[in-house]
Amino acid sequence: MPSLSNQNIYTVSRLNAEVRLLLENEMGIVWLVGEISNFSAPVSGHWYLTLKDSRAQVRAAMFKGNNRHVRFRPQNGQQVLVKARMSLYEPRGDYQIIIESMQPEGDGRLQQEFEQLKLKLAGEGLFAQTLKKPLPENPQRVGIITSKTGAALHDILNVLKRRDPSLPIVIYPTMVQGEEAAIQIAQAIGRANTRNECDVLIVGRGGGSLEDLWCFNNEIVARTIAASQIPIISAVGHEVDVTIADFVADVRAPTPSAAAELVSRDNSHKKQAFANYQHKLTSAWRYYVAQQKSYINQLQYRLDKQHPMYRLQRQQQILDERENRLKQAITHHLNDTRRHISSQEYHLQLQSPVKRIGEQKHALQIAQQKLNEAMQRKMMKSRYQFGLLAEKLDTVSPLSTLSRGYSITQTNKGKVIRHASDVKSGDQIVTRLADGELTSTVD
Incomplete structure (x- = not known):
């Protein structure tokens, strides 16, 4: 049998601590979808719950520093998407997740897919500024890829008519919402490149929800925009709306009207060129900020793992668990006591003490009378004996001699x-x- 050193022998505490570090360091951040059950929110402000699907479940904790950012109150049975890090609850040896963000499954799944595709395409270099094609200074013909009945087309045409009525326009009508919209948008971009009749394209639509704009977050549309030989301006939604098409396009316009401003000629063409460069700079800056933010998040995550707050959170979880066990024990004890009292009351009612009390009272009176008589006899006897002793004491007393x-x-x-x-x-x-x-x- 091989010899064992002290370093090879683990205590349970050391084993659990090292397993927790392995989970936190190796697994890192995970996205998880599941149904909430056993939701608990003690006075500490932390949340404890179980995430489950049809075949498995996992314990989860969300500390108050993170759950205060959740915009809804979780309910048992609710489907959610969470961003979490793997961990281990050392006192019990239970594997668990620490939730950092939570959102309803529908919106959360779309946002997760958006972030995943964004990271994927960014990793392939599709957002690189070196791939961006410059817009023509004096476009000869402008192509518009949008819905023929949408407000976006109306806004673009109004701006172009006001700024440069002589500028030729080609409209490539397409759906801009729904399951088939992404394929139609990609086909319209391909058709415009095949015809090669325009020297700039505006691709976009009016504002809407993330689900309404989802076709512009489609990978096919993104790759088609990147492959286009004609410069493309992405003009999707309002200024606050950001899509994958905005990142991969040569220029992002905050609105369809702003895109029309970019391609139209007027006396302030220098201002237009400046705006063009400004938009390019903004796109480059946003991309740089996104990269730096990702890097900072990684550093922050590594720093947070060493932060004493996590130890406090784990200790708080232990405290909450023990508080819950104490409450259960007190409740159990009270229930047992109530049952015992009820049982005693029942037996007491079956054997009414009224008759026995009467008999005991009579016996007590007799015993009290006998006791009084015995006390009288004892006192008389004691007085007699005291008198005898006093006489004897007086006989030998020095005072008597005097x-x-x-x-x-x-x-x-x-x-x-x-x-x-x-x-x-x-x-x-x-x-x-x-x-x-x-x-x-x-x-």
Whole structure:
């Protein structure tokens, strides 16, 4: 049998601590979808719950520093998408997740797919500024890829008519919402490139929800825009709406009207060129900020893992669990006590004590009478015995001896004089009689 050193022998605490570190360091951040059950929100402000699907479940905790950002109140049975890090609850050895963000499954799944595709395409370099094609300074013909009945087309045409009525326009009508919209948008871009009749394209639509704009977050549309030989301006939604098409397009316009401003000619063409460069700079800056934010998040995550807050959170979780166990124990004890009292009351009612109380009262009266009589006899006997003892004591009492004519002589210090040699001439002595004392001086 091989010899074991102390370093090879684990305690349970050390094993759980190292497993927790392995989970947190190796797994990192995960996205998880599941149904909430066993939701609990103690007074500490933290949330504890179980996420499950049809075949498995996992314990989860969300501390108050993170759950205060959740815009809804979780309910048992609700489907959610969470961003979490793997961990281990060391006192019990339970594997668990620590939730950092939570959102309803529908919106959350779309946002997750958006972030995943964004990271994927960014990793392939489709957002790189070196791939961006410059817009023509004086476009000869403008192509518009949008819905023929949408407000976006109306806004673009109004701006172009006001700024440059002579500018030729080609409209490539397509759906901009629904399941088939992404394919139609990609086909329209391909058709415009095949015809090669325009030197700039505006691709977009009016504002809407994330689900309404989802076709512009489609990978096919993104790759088609990146492959286009004609410069493309992405003009999707309002200024606050951001799609994958905005990142991969050569220029992003905050609105369809702004896209029309970019391609139209007027006396302020220098201002337009400046705006164009400004938009490119903004896109480049946003991409740079997104990269730096991702890097900072990674550093922050590594820093957070060493933060004492996590230890406090784990200790708080232990405290919440023990508080819950204490409440359960108290409740169980109270229930047992109530059941015992109910059982005793039931048996007491079956054996009514009224008759027994009457009998006991009668017996108590008899016993009390006997006790009083015994006490009287005992006191009489004790008085008699006390008188006898008093007589005997009086017989041997020094006071009795004094009453018969004797006396006791003491020095002034209280010493009894038994011999003449106990005093000398000039000493004061005190003689105690039956009635009073005499003070004398020895001559």
